[in-house]
Amino acid sequence: MILFAALACSAVGLAWLALAMDVHWQQVRGPQSPARSAVTLLRVLGALALAASLVLCLVADHLSMAPLVWVMSLAGGALLVAFALAWKPRLLAPLVAWLPARGGPAD
């Protein structure tokens, strides 16, 4: 159960990091770029979620095993996020639903 929470943290954390990039934000939210404050917030949130994932892995397993699980959960999470962005980007919309986009058009 703890491990599943760790997996979820990895995936969500990576999704936030991805959404901090203009291209991926636009895939999810349309033509506008994210507000600068939103970008910073997404990066911080992403990093925190990944750190939380590592902590959860360390709680669940022996010290020697946990980093392996964590690194592989990042690989799995990144694939998941990439495929979601490619085929069903709207699935990620709830993760940034509360964040503002910038006023002007992208780039």
Add this chain to the structure above:
Amino acid sequence: MFQSFRLSMTWVHTWFGLVLGYVLMVAFFFGSLSVFDREIDRWTIPETRFPAQPMPSFDAMLKPIFERLQPEEEELEEARARVGGPLPDAKPVMNWSVYTTHRDPVLELYAEFAITNNPKDPDDHVHGHATIDPRSGRLLPNDPLKVGSEFFYPMHYSLHLEWMELGYWIVGFAALVMLAALVSGVVMHRRIFRELFTFRPKKQEQRSVLDLHNLTGVVALPFHFVFALSGLTIFAGVYLPVDETMLKPQAQAHAMQEAKARGLAFRPAGVPAPLASVDAMVAEAKRRWAARGMPGEVGFLWVHHVGDANSYVSIYRAGSDRVTLVGQAVHFAGPTGRVIFEEPPPTAVSGINDFLTGLHLQHFRHWLLRWFYVLGGLAGCACIATGFIFFVEKRKRQHAAQGVSGARWVDAMAVTTVTGMLIAALAILVANRVLPAGLAHRGEWEKAAFWGAWLLAFAHALWRTSPVRQARLAPAWAEQCWAITTLGVAAVLLNWITTGDHLLRTIGNRYWPVAGVDLFILASAALAALAAAKLVRRGREVPAAVASGEDSPTGDVEPAAPQAARVAS
């Protein structure tokens, strides 16, 4: 030679990747299957479909079986050739050993017997082994081929090329090239972080194939790097056999020194002595592990110098909860059962080595991490397969215009190693269920089915990639995908018909080794069908697309690649 560092790296990546990619594909695919080698063994040997068992009583069960063990006839034959004459009747037992993991229902016992009349090699010996059901002590036949652990697993590191250990060398070289390909790939890739999540399936196929190549390569980069590296360190003894060649006397002296430091006898005394209760030693070892805060089960038990006054028993803890394999050995004097030496925690260097070995060989109990290993392996397969496809896509028009057939050959080899390999792996499973039970050399026939199917797939790939010469999509991909679907469904049905273990029953009984293999095969069959259907559709669209200067076939060949590796588990 090249205008820039990046161009030279591109050259290395392209050409070494292409040539050794075929080998790496085999190593990655069969490595992924080897994560579940014991489970595949259960699928292929229905008599052994029962839950994993702990190490049984040595005194009551294992010892009498060890005492009846005989050397293998084949090995005796070879020993006669080495000695150049008949062997002595008495072949004293040198040692006994038994190894188990948390995934083994059956137990394998090994013994070494001394060959005392080889003047060239005083340490010459032959082996004997037996497989038992640890619940009853019943001997199981040794003959059935353990398709997972005795065929797929050695395929992963030796390609079954035993002559001069050639297979080990080829795989080792491929692993080295893999490291170079990873480094050069990172150099070539300008925007690793910016494009980490980039996959554009709707763009033209060269772009989307390259996206997928980068994606699967980069996200699993730590996995790829560490596995290529640890694979090399595991076989360092094969690649740099200094202990056997240049430094043999030193290595021998070192082993003697080490044994002496631990108070363990390097040689038998030549004086017979009985063996004290090994069960009592096991109990003491477990007590000591618990006292060190790591209670555990026995993973490996080794009786040295059997029946001699110098005999000693080494008991290793199973590393189910650690990355490292067995460890924390406690050594006991055979005749008295007194503790001679308890291994201290390993030094930093051997700790790292143990960690790398354990990480690669994964005997731990952690199903999530096992599946992650499969994911990493399959990502590697996808990365290599998309590399091939990119190579072909980039060149096929140019080659078609020039009238050269390079792209076609690369495509044919790619079909053979991607879908052909799956066909071969499924063929051995089907053969395993179809061949009559009492057939002599049944295992050999199963292997023949594997190689035969692969050869057929190669011939088919050669024949059906000829459209690549006109820069069209090769029908070989779709056709072999259909073959995968057919064979996969057949394998699952045959398992049901011949053993009665259909999915409802295995899942209902929570017997995951067989249910998992079945589900995995079905998932691959479904993915192959999906890929085939898409390929056929693209194949029809392509002639028009080529005319209008658009393209798109291989963006969808791709699903064949991850699924490629999913055949069994």
